[in-house]
Amino acid sequence: MNLIREIYQSIVRRDPLSTDKGKSELVFLNVWLHIHPAKVKREHMKFTHTFYLGFITFFLFVILVTTGIALMCYYRPYPPAAYQDMKDLQFVVFMGPFLRAMHRWSAHAMVVCVFLHMCRVFYTGSYKKPRQFNWVVGVVLLLLTLGLSFTGYLLPWDQLAYWAITVGTNIGSYAPLVGGQLRELLLGGHTVGEAALLRFYVLHVAVLPVAVLLLTAVHLWRVRKDGGLSRPLWKLQTVKKEQLVTIGAPQETAPLLVQPAVATKTYGLMEVVTGKPIFETIAPEEEEDAVFSFPYAFVREALALMATVTAIMTISILFHAPLEELANPAKTPNPAKAPWYFLGLQELVSHSALLGGVVAPALMVLALLAIPYIDRNPSRQLTTRKWALGLFTAFVVVNLVLIVVGTFFRGPGWALVPPWVHVVGGAE
Amino acid sequence: MERRLQQIFFALSFLSLALIVVAAWQANTPSWKTYQHRFYELEAQGEPNAITKAAMLATPPEIHQQMLTGLQRVDRCTTCHLGVEDPTMKDAPEPFRYHAGLGPHVPARFGCTICHGGQGLATDKASAHGSVDFWPNPLLSKEYIRASCGRCHKEGEVPGVPELTEGRHLFETQGCRGCHKLNGVGGSIGPDLTAEGANHRSPDWLERHFLAPNVVSTGSAMPNFHFSKDQARALTYYMLSLTSEDMGSYYSSVRLIPGPEYGRQLFVEKNCITCHNIGGVGAKTGPDLQGITRQHSPEWLDEQLVNPELVYPGSSMPAYDLESNERKALLAFLSSATPSDAEAIVSQRPTKLAPEDIAIEAGKQDFSRFGCVGCHGTELQGGVANPNAQGGEVPSLLHLSDDYTKDEVIAIIQNGRTPPLDNAKGPMPPLYMPAWKKVLSQEDINRVADYLWSKQQKKKEEAW
Numbered sequence: 001m002n003l004i005r006e007i008y009q010s011i012v013r014r015d016p017l018s019t020d021k022g023k024s025e026l027v028f029l030n031v032w033l034h035i036h037p038a039k040v041k042r043e044h045m046k047f048t049h050t051f052y053l054g055f056i057t058f059f060l061f062v063i064l065v066t067t068g069i070a071l072m073c074y075y076r077p078y079p080p081a082a083y084q085d086m087k088d089l090q091f092v093v094f095m096g097p098f099l100r101a102m103h104r105w106s107a108h109a110m111v112v113c114v115f116l117h118m119c120r121v122f123y124t125g126s127y128k129k130p131r132q133f134n135w136v137v138g139v140v141l142l143l144l145t146l147g148l149s150f151t152g153y154l155l156p157w158d159q160l161a162y163w164a165i166t167v168g169t170n171i172g173s174y175a176p177l178v179g180g181q182l183r184e185l186l187l188g189g190h191t192v193g194e195a196a197l198l199r200f201y202v203l204h205v206a207v208l209p210v211a212v213l214l215l216t217a218v219h220l221w222r223v224r225k226d227g228g229l230s231r232p233l234w235k236l237q238t239v240k241k242e243q244l245v246t247i248g249a250p251q252e253t254a255p256l257l258v259q260p261a262v263a264t265k266t267y268g269l270m271e272v273v274t275g276k277p278i279f280e281t282i283a284p285e286e287e288e289d290a291v292f293s294f295p296y297a298f299v300r301e302a303l304a305l306m307a308t309v310t311a312i313m314t315i316s317i318l319f320h321a322p323l324e325e326l327a328n329p330a331k332t333p334n335p336a337k338a339p340w341y342f343l344g345l346q347e348l349v350s351h352s353a354l355l356g357g358v359v360a361p362a363l364m365v366l367a368l369l370a371i372p373y374i375d376r377n378p379s380r381q382l383t384t385r386k387w388a389l390g391l392f393t394a395f396v397v398v399n400l401v402l403i404v405v406g407t408f409f410r411g412p413g414w415a416l417v418p419p420w421v422h423v424v425g426g427a428e
Numbered sequence: 429m430e431r432r433l434q435q436i437f438f439a440l441s442f443l444s445l446a447l448i449v450v451a452a453w454q455a456n457t458p459s460w461k462t463y464q465h466r467f468y469e470l471e472a473q474g475e476p477n478a479i480t481k482a483a484m485l486a487t488p489p490e491i492h493q494q495m496l497t498g499l500q501r502v503d504r505c506t507t508c509h510l511g512v513e514d515p516t517m518k519d520a521p522e523p524f525r526y527h528a529g530l531g532p533h534v535p536a537r538f539g540c541t542i543c544h545g546g547q548g549l550a551t552d553k554a555s556a557h558g559s560v561d562f563w564p565n566p567l568l569s570k571e572y573i574r575a576s577c578g579r580c581h582k583e584g585e586v587p588g589v590p591e592l593t594e595g596r597h598l599f600e601t602q603g604c605r606g607c608h609k610l611n612g613v614g615g616s617i618g619p620d621l622t623a624e625g626a627n628h629r630s631p632d633w634l635e636r637h638f639l640a641p642n643v644v645s646t647g648s649a650m651p652n653f654h655f656s657k658d659q660a661r662a663l664t665y666y667m668l669s670l671t672s673e674d675m676g677s678y679y680s681s682v683r684l685i686p687g688p689e690y691g692r693q694l695f696v697e698k699n700c701i702t703c704h705n706i707g708g709v710g711a712k713t714g715p716d717l718q719g720i721t722r723q724h725s726p727e728w729l730d731e732q733l734v735n736p737e738l739v740y741p742g743s744s745m746p747a748y749d750l751e752s753n754e755r756k757a758l759l760a761f762l763s764s765a766t767p768s769d770a771e772a773i774v775s776q777r778p779t780k781l782a783p784e785d786i787a788i789e790a791g792k793q794d795f796s797r798f799g800c801v802g803c804h805g806t807e808l809q810g811g812v813a814n815p816n817a818q819g820g821e822v823p824s825l826l827h828l829s830d831d832y833t834k835d836e837v838i839a840i841i842q843n844g845r846t847p848p849l850d851n852a853k854g855p856m857p858p859l860y861m862p863a864w865k866k867v868l869s870q871e872d873i874n875r876v877a878d879y880l881w882s883k884q885q886k887k888k889e890e891a892w
Contacts, residue, residue: 084502087549091504092491095455158562299433306440313447317454324562 023292033298035220037228039290040297049124049232052304053117058216059308060110064148065209067103075155077201078194082157083326090323101316107149109312111341114145122371122392125380126230132372134222137215139368144212146341151204153339154197162327163336165200166192171338171349174357191329236380334412343406344399350414364395460551461489463508467524470517491551494539498676503539503548505556512540537678543576544568564628568668572631578669579625580679583751591658595666598659601806606799607650610670613749615799615862617649623672634664649858651803651812651822691761694754696773702790703745707767710774711786714745721763730755737869744871746794784878791879794872803859808883817847817857829884838877841868 014025024038043049074093075085089096118138121127127135154165169192173183188195223229338346348356367374375388382389411417464487472484492506511517511524512535518526527535533543541548546567550556558566568576578592586592599605605614608621633644638660641650655663695701703714721729728739733755736745750758795801803812803822810824828837844863846856864873 084549091549091551091555095451098451098455295434296430299430299437303433303437303440306437306444310440310444310447313444313451317447317451325564 017294020292023294026294033293035224036293036297037224038293040293041228041290042296043232043235043289044229045297045300046232050229051116051120052300053113053120055301055304056308057110057113057117059305060106060113060312061212061216063106063309063312064103064110067099067106068205068209070099071103072205077155077198079157079197080326082155082197086156086158086323090320097320098316101319101321102312103152104321105315105319106312107152108340110145111149114142118142118368119392119396123382123389124230124233125385127372128375128378128380129372131222131226131230134219134226135372136369137219137222139365141212141215141219142368143365144208144215148204148208148212149341150339151200151208154192154200155204156323157197157327159324159327159331159333160322161324162192162329163333164339165196167336167346168338168342171342171345171357174349174353175362176354176358179358192327193329230380233380233382335410335414337406337410340403340407343410344402347402347406347410350410367395458551459553460491460507463523464489464510467508467510470520470524494535496537496539496542498678499539499542500673501539501541501548503535503541504551505540505546505548506535507551508553508556509540541565542579543573545576566628569631572665572668575625575631575665575668578666579671579673580675582680583754589665591662591665592669594659594662595664598655598663599666601796601801602653603796603799603802603804603806605797606802608799611749613747613867615867617859617862621667621670623670624667625669625671626673629667631664631668634667635660638663647858651814651859687757688761688764690754691757691759692765692769692773694750694758695761695765696776698748699789699793701770701773701777702786702793706765706770709767709770713786713790717762718765718767721759726759729759733758742869744869746797746869746872787875788879788882791872791875791877794868794876795879798864798868800876808880812859814847814857814859816850816854817859818850820850822859823847825880826883826885828880834877834881837880838873841873841876 014029015022017023017026027033027036027038071089074089074096076082086100089100093099121135121138150165150168153168154161169183169187172186173179175182184190186196186199187193188199337343345357345361348360350356371392375385377385377388379385408419409416411421468484468487472481475481475484491504492510493502493504494506495502506512508523509525511520512527513530515526517524518528520526539548540546544567545565546558547556547560547563547565550558554560555563574589574591577586577589581589581592599610604610604621607615607618609616610621612622614620637644638653638655639657640652641648642652700717701710703711704717705711705714707716707718724732730752732739732745733748733750735747736743737747795804796806803814804810804825805812808825810822812822813820814822832840840861842863842865844861846860849857868876
């Protein structure tokens with residue numbers, strides 16, 4: 001018995017979980033959990049503040065890595081073996097269709113969730129000082145997610161994959177001077193072929209996932225270093241000026257942004273080192289409204305994880321991942337469409353290659369990256385951010401409309417065709 | 429609240445576990461296992477020995493597949509069609525019935541889809557039979573399966589499939605090459621047919637198309653050749669067989685050692701003697717072929733037969749669309765050919781030809797082989813409908829000399845031309861004269877003109 005206890009204690013060094021010290025140590029003595037604070041505020045756990053979108057995105061990434069590694073065991077990244085491997089997954093690999101469907105639908109869901117997460121952060125004004133840089137990291141993660149999805153799109157090597165990537169990379173080649181060369185670098189040739197498949201595979205299974213993993217670590221780290229989650233908007237409204245205490249803040253800063261503190265608050269090493277605690281304004285009586293991460297935050301995260309897994313599994317049982325004919329460079333489908341999240345771009349390109357394919361997306365990405373530095377308004381209240389909210393909402397709506405039009409309303413020859421009209425002989 | 433959350437968490441965990449079980453159950457009960465079980469039951473029925481019977485019924489389910497590297501495919505059809513090679517199953521219900529008359533074409537070497545079409549990799553009925561989205565090659569209906577023989581049997585007569593022989597013959601004699609390329613030789617008014625079979629058009633469509641091109645494919649330039657039903661069927665067979673696949677050497681059904689007999693037959697068929705001579709017997713336009721196999725390497729000669737222009741710039745010898753074994757056979761014949769062979773060949777020709785007749789005869793050959801007859805007719809009578817061209821049809825070539833000089837005609841053959849319009853505002857006629865200078869050598873074109881001139885008739889005096 002002693003040996004067993006010794007082994008257990010050699011692994012788990014914390015106090016029993018029945019004690020407060022034990023609950024804290026569970027978090028900060030554990031390499032996986034220590035990205036959490038030992039205590040979290042109740043308001044941060046409220047579902048309607050974050051909708052857990054960041055967590056859900058991360059869990060989708062975990063599902064993708066897991067199913068992706070399983071899929072790698074069955075996949076050879078060269079044509080036409082790649083396509084035959086898809087068929088084998090479909091017809092002879094045990095639970096192959098389920099595996100592939102989970103990977104496919106999680107990938108789409110991840111693109112959606114990253115986008116929704118970005119919207120949530122914008123609408124709650126959580127990109128504002130001191131969180132500007134973490135917003136930039138987030139935008140880069142959005143781009144990496146799109147890159148992961150795009151590179152994965154080619155791997156089945158069917159008609160859908162082949163032409164979506166052909167169209168997608170063609171859009172990129174409209175960039176002046178470097179566009180054509182970038183495309184050639186990405187494809188390893190002038191057209192999508194064996195070299196392109198291998199490059200996309202390497203990007204998809206090695207380069208991009210590692211980049212996402214590293215940047216996610218930075219992203220989560222910065223969430224804590226920038227003062228934890230932002231306060232819910234409804235809490236902001238209840239704070240009264242006279243309740244605030246200010247420590248070490250520059251005089252010119254507006255009271256709502258001021259570093260808070262209460263007389264009894266003790267600071268960790270981080271605060272001592274910088275000399276300037278980065279926390280949002282908190283009324284003194286609210287400071288105590290915090291609970292231990294264990295079990296309050298963890299049970300919610302676990303719940304979000306299981307909800308995500310269950311949802312993806314249900315969808316994967318009901319709907320199989322699509323697989324069209326073997327890629328055929330000589331047979332262009334009409335219309336040939338990029339992956340859905342690039343159809344807004346393709347729609348723009350159909351009107352003007354340079355404006356739609358280069359200027360608009362470049363401006364969009366630059367604007368997204370620069371948002372926290374352009375928007376100097378320190379207020380996070382919805383009522384005082386009419387311009388910012390209006391512009392961002394317009395950006396979201398325009399993107400959605402373009403994607404919907406590109407996906408459902410474009411027929412052969414990119415002609416405007418409503419989805420309820422059946423076009424005869426579109427493929428010939 | 430906290431209790432409730434924990435309950436939901438456990439509920440969701442059980443739900444996801446249940447979903448995994450559902451997915452695993454789904455994966456574990458594919459329809460092929462049911463078929464296999466039914467087959468073993470059927471097999472065990474007539475088995476008197478109880479132990480053997482029990483063993484049969486206990487056969488573990490497994491996927492059967494034929495890896496056919498030579499045919500670049502994997503066929504899993506025998507996973508369900510278990511009785512294909514078992515003669516006792518000749519009256520069994522499908523999918524277990526015995527396949528009679530396979531001859532040497534055993535599934536282990538040939539699989540199934542090479543003849544039947546369908547999706548060999550699939551293991552459920554709808555996908556395997558190819559009647560699903562995104563599989564362009566569904567099972568061929570019984571009527572057309574024999575067309576698949578032509579995918580390997582690319583030359584000569586195919587036993588049991590007269591349609592293929594007829595189809596190939598029609599293709600070469602009706603002037604199809606005038607508009608269509610096949611293996612690189614032919615015109616470009618119509619689509620290249622080298623891999624027509626790989627387009628997986630429905631046989632029914634092809635057949636109706638041959639009977640009335642314009643009805644099936646609106647606006648098609650292809651004239652109606654008034655084929656009979658049997659001819660349309662034969663051409664359909666031929667089209668279906670043109671898949672341009674690389675069959676492994678085991679499968680390419682050719683004479684393994686092409687004999688000089690076959691070469692001699694080809695030498696006669698292709699009228700080589702109209703240009704060449706053997707030891708001085710024959711025509712003098714082309715070089716003497718006696719001992720040619722000792723003067724050049726086999727590779728050089730083979731290349732020469734594929735593309736004379738490439739080997740010998742300026743060569744007046746046309747490219748013949750010969751299969752590799754036909755070329756080997758020809759060379760085998762030439763290695764042993766003697767002047768007496770040539771004499772025999774010349775004497776068998778219907779009429780002995782004077783030198784100028786030889787040129788005319790060669791012109792006639794070209795006129796037929798390059799498909800001019802497709803539009804202008806085997807007797808130069810023209811008459812193929814060409815809406816909105818002057819006269820509404822392709823002109824007859826019997827009265828050329830009334831309107832043109834020979835040089836003008838040669839220029840038209842070289843450069844092609846669009847037909848004069850009937851109604852200047854109407855649409856362009858679908859057929860036009862292609863430029864032939866890239867396909868035919870100057871010598872060929874001159875000979876065609878010679879041939880045309882030999883056929884000119886004086887216009888009948890208009891009867892007023």
